[in-house]
Amino acid sequence: MSRRERxxxxxxxxxxxxxxxxxxxxxxxLHALQETFGYVDAEAVPLIADxxxxxxxEVHGCITFYHDFRSAPAGRRLVKLCxxxxxxxxxxxxxxxxxxxxLGVDWHGTSADGAVTVEPVYCLGLCATGPAALVDEEPIARLTADVLATALAEARS
Known part of the structure; x- marks a missing residue:
């Protein structure tokens, strides 16, 4: 993931x-805020509304309607499971x-150590080689828990 501004x-x-x-x-x-900060802070809502x-x-409704927007920073690694x-x-x-x-998380959750955020996605286009995931926007086909653990370990190094 790219470095975000505070x-x-x-x-x-x-x-x-x-x-x-x-x-x-x-x-x-909303996209520009999320690209810049990695999430849309609650303090942005009145700024956008004004x-x-x-x-x-209306602003809060838009943020919560679209699953791609986060209201808190994601972990250092982002895993999207199809x-x-x-x-x-x-x-x-x-x-x-x-x-x-x-990982000790729920959907849309971040691990206690802040290392990994998991989010659901609804089709990555890797249907012939599922189950599939994205780890920091890199596709993984024929996913297993061990393959994911290896990908996360490799991403850390």
Missing amino acids: WSAVRAAEIIAEHAQREGAMLPI ALNLSRA RAEACQAQGSERLHGEILSR
Whole structure:
């Protein structure tokens, strides 16, 4: 994962101002904030609402509707596990249970040591080689718990 900036309301206001005049500005703003900070801080909600003349509820609703937006920083490594039907047919549900248990997290959770965040995705396009995952945007086919552990260990070094 790329290095993110530490949250700053001043920097967030600059980002919001850069995009505020665009048609349909909310999603570009949210994407830019997440790209910059790795998440959309709760302090950004009133800044966005004021800039776009929206209610805070509308902004919060958009953030929570889309699964790609985070309201807290992700772990140092991001694991996205495919939950689509093809991967389920290859035993991903049982596998996901084992992975989540090993890491000590729930869906959309981050391990206690901040090392790994796990998120569900709904098709990675690796259907013929499932179960599948992304580790820091790198695809892994024929996923097992041990293959994931190796990928995470390799990513740390």
